[in-house]
Amino acid sequence: MLKVISVRNLDHYFGNGSLRKQVLFNINLEISAGEIVILTGPSGSGKTTLLNLVGGLRSPLVERSSSSQSASLRVLGQELYGASAERLVQARRRNGYIFQGHNLHGSLTALQNVKMGLELHQYIELAELETRAIQILEQVGLGNHLHYYPDQLSGGQKQRVAIARALVSHPQLVLADEPTASLDSQSGRDVVNLMQKLAHEKGSTILMVTHDHRILNIADRIVQMEDGRLMSPTPAVIS
Numbered sequence: 001m002l003k004v005i006s007v008r009n010l011d012h013y014f015g016n017g018s019l020r021k022q023v024l025f026n027i028n029l030e031i032s033a034g035e036i037v038i039l040t041g042p043s044g045s046g047k048t049t050l051l052n053l054v055g056g057l058r059s060p061l062v063e064r065s066s067s068s069q070s071a072s073l074r075v076l077g078q079e080l081y082g083a084s085a086e087r088l089v090q091a092r093r094r095n096g097y098i099f100q101g102h103n104l105h106g107s108l109t110a111l112q113n114v115k116m117g118l119e120l121h122q123y124i125e126l127a128e129l130e131t132r133a134i135q136i137l138e139q140v141g142l143g144n145h146l147h148y149y150p151d152q153l154s155g156g157q158k159q160r161v162a163i164a165r166a167l168v169s170h171p172q173l174v175l176a177d178e179p180t181a182s183l184d185s186q187s188g189r190d191v192v193n194l195m196q197k198l199a200h201e202k203g204s205t206i207l208m209v210t211h212d213h214r215i216l217n218i219a220d221r222i223v224q225m226e227d228g229r230l231m232s233p234t235p236a237v238i239s
């Protein structure tokens with residue numbers, strides 16, 4: 001099966017000189033098209049760092065030492081290890097992102113926020129842009145809230161707008177960092193069910209970081225991180 005993400009022998013460090021600290025150790029991970037993978041583990045174990053590297057939000061540190069010569073970070077067919085800043089920006093634009101606390105623009109309505117998720121895709125005409133944004137907001141149950149501003153929406157509704165914005169361009173890869181962290185149990189469940197449904201419909205792959213044990217069963221696979229290392233694979237939890 002086509003690998004959407006293929007990480008080999010990846011290390012990562014923060015800081016310089018005596019403050020230099022290794023946070024990822026020899027990461028090896030493959031994720032196939034259409035898979036929903038949850039990355040979990042204790043605070044500070046390196047989950048967000050790995051997610052950001054995969055998304056091109058952080059630049060992989062290219063080491064000259066012999067142990068890292070075979071490092072590779074291939075995402076959607078592109079090598080990000082050693083890639084230029086420009087290539088990373090391009091790679092970033094192809095993915096959908098859902099973060100903790102939604103990151104919506106407060107001065108834009110739900111519809112305008114979702115349209116922003118399409119505006120980078122210049123091949124889409126304005127009229128179609130509007131139609132697609134409305135359609136996906138209807139799919140996430142916000143057809144009656146198109147012109148609401150974020151502060152007029154509940155936490156769960158805001159996160160549904162964020163999901164609509166991330167998925168409206170039908171990205172092959174969706175990266176989510178603690179998407180349910182600010183939500184109550186039921187809203188969190190609704191939000192991940194929606195992500196799962198839309199991702200399956202659109203054939204997207206999802207890599208999601210979460211501490212939230214209530215949502216682990218949406219995953220096809222759960223990957224555990226500890227102290228910057230990936231632990232052996234765990235079969236998906238059956239609900």
Ligand SMILES: Nc1ncnc2c1ncn2[C@@H]1O[C@H](COP(=O)(O)OP(=O)(O)OP(=O)(O)O)[C@@H](O)[C@H]1O
Pocket residue numbers: 014015023041042043044045046047048049050
């Ligand atoms: N920009 C940074 N500069 C220096 N150190 C950092 C930076 N970002 C993260 N770290 C350190 O890297 C390690 C891994 O952090 P990371 O945020 O990836 O962990 P995490 O598993 O996502 O944690 P959490 O679940 O708390 O979000 C931690 O020790 C953290 O302090």
